[in-house]
Amino acid sequence: MWKLNTVSTANILGFLALFSYILTILPTCLKVVFPSTRKTKIPVLLLKFRRQLGILAFILALGHGWILIIKRNLDFLDLKTYTIYIQGISTFIIFIFLAATSNNWSVKKLKKNWCRLHQLTYLAMFLLAWHICDKMFGQWSLITPLAIISIFVIIVLFLTRRYLECQDKYSQMKKFK
Template identity: 80%
Template sequence: MWKFNTASTANILGFLALSSYIFTLLPTCLRVVFPPLRKTKLPVVLLKFRRQLGILAFLLALGHAWILINKRDLDFLDLKTYEIYIQGISTFLIFTLLAATSNDWSVKKLKKNWRRLHQLTYLAMFLLAWHIYDKMFDQWSFVTPLAIIGLLTTIILFLTRRYLEWQEVKIKEDKSYVSAAKIKIID
């Protein structure tokens, strides 16, 4: 039978950070995967507050990391620390970059590169899945299944979104190929 541990403050902060992060990913995924939801309030509100939710996710992740660094007395000069916590450290570095550039000034200065930089959020999504699996596999608390279900649902929505976008591009390419072929036949 499953036995759940009590969730520590660090785990609760990690779960809240993950939840805020998931809310930043949902608007685009919901709009593409479920087109009728485009005009409903949920994606519109989430899209409106996406930057604030991302910064909140970063601050909660910072609290999560701070508590665990102090609790475990981590030594960042020891390479073993990076070996053990590579997913968490990598995800936190991505969150730091995204939070630091989540402002109008960065959007103006970085232009197209801002969009490319913020594509790192999808790498963070997969790193978080690895992080949760690796760190929580044998010490589940009541937030662990919620985190896993939320993140897996988001990953499935993201992969479905990417597939639908790929299909749309393929259809457009096929149409342009057919149009080009018709023009050659007419000439």
């Protein structure tokens, strides 16, 4: 029989970080995949607070990681730590860069490179899916299915968005031939 584990504070923070992060990716995906959502205020509202949600996701991820580092007494001088937690550490490093450059000054200074840097958010999305599946496998709590479903829904929306954008570019190229 399956037994659900209790939800730890670290996992709650991780889930809230995931949810905040998904809210940063959601508006563009909604506008492209479901154009009718442009009439609603949801994508506009999410876009308006995208940076704040990203910073919130970073802070929550920091809390998630900090609690687990203390709880598990991780040794960062041991290479084994990095092999075990590569997805979480990589995602967190990406979040550091994204959070540090989520301000107007960085946008002005980095110009086009700011957009390139913030494309790393999509790599973080796939790393998070790997992280959640790897670390939560066999340690199910009530939020585990929600986290897995949420990250895979946003990945499907993102891939659908990219497909539709590529189709649109392809049709635009055909018009000019």
